[in-house]
Amino acid sequence: MYKSFFGFQQAPFDKGIDSSMLFQSEAYKEVLARLDYLKTTRGFGLITGDPGVGKTSTLRVFADSLNPSLYKVMYFPMSSGTTMDFYRGLAFSLGEQPKFRKVELFFQIQNAITDLYDKRRITPVFILDEMQSASAQFLHDLSIIFNFDMDKRNPFILILTGLPTLANRLALNQNRSLDQRLVTRFHFSPLTPDEVRDYIKHRFRHAGVSRNLINENAYEAISSSTGGYPRLVGNLVTQCLILTFQKQRDLIDEEIVFAASAEAGI
Template identity: 60%
Template sequence: MYKSFYSLAREPFSKDLRPQDAFLSTDYKGALNALTYLQKSKGMGLLTGDPGVGKTFTLRAFKETLNPSLYHVIYFPLSTGGVMDFYRGLAYGLGEEPKFRKVDLFRQIQQGIERMAGERKITPVFILDEMHMAKDAFLQDIALLFNFQMDSTNPFILILAGLTHLKT
């Protein structure tokens, strides 16, 4: 009823909205441009915003621009678990059977990233969503886990996404 009243072709804010149907607001275009820069520079980025502004939609739109033969996307929204859950989730995302000890998992993940980027020439893209709920220990381990060759190279793309207070 409201669709015909407002002359809408489909439901606004639907979960099945495709990126090509998105309203190209200044904020949306800016976020996509920042993610594209991150893709080219290979590094770490932060995407924050208020609830419902379209952070995850923007991440989905960005993911669709990535060539699957050049990029392997690992989407991980489980930010309320422990550090070991985080490590296991990343290992699964890399196609690895997780080891049991933290030190072994740490090495397994780093080697998996290096193998994927070095041997297979595929850039792993880690999208960690809902990170505003993550514990401090979780966030501290991210800095350790994604440190390669004494912090001189990034063989991956890492995107942390969450509510605005994640910046603090």
């Protein structure tokens, strides 16, 4: 196996990376700063970015950083299920037995949120991931459920996240009410070429290898063919390691990167 050949203790681009071990790119730091600000204002925040840029991983870091005696984090991947399933899930995660009718369910969710915030002094934090395909009706429902005392206060934090098209959807006329209530919005950009190099070294180091395994031209080729998206960088470099091992070489060069991108379809 390539891992023992190079001396890795685990696969360097293992998905299960501990959230405290994430690479701190400029975009990553910026997202966390925005979310920190959202902690003080509460209300709605928006984070968009292309697939594999690091949205979900960074939100996990934020969620893990919150003190559980002050915040209750609820994460909803929105790609599957109906909106009714989501409202029920929302009520359920707030400790309620979901009511059957939509209107009652909305009241129930609102009451559970105010109870949590006013009586128990815990801020509920909702993370709605993969929101790019949300319907206009659903976005409208959100602006109703999360409207407290005629929008005078925000006893919650709600982070909407998804592909860049989500920002366009929110800008449409019928979704303006939600759009105008966003406290912070951020577009997550990919790693710069320098960050790609540091990112790979960072992940190698955490997998137990500190020596250099990649030459300069190869770093450039990796950066340009992946566009700096961490998920693609991981797939490509893993493929490079496999090929380098098959050839029994000790350094990844440009030629290997090209062969690996063809195989990995990047």
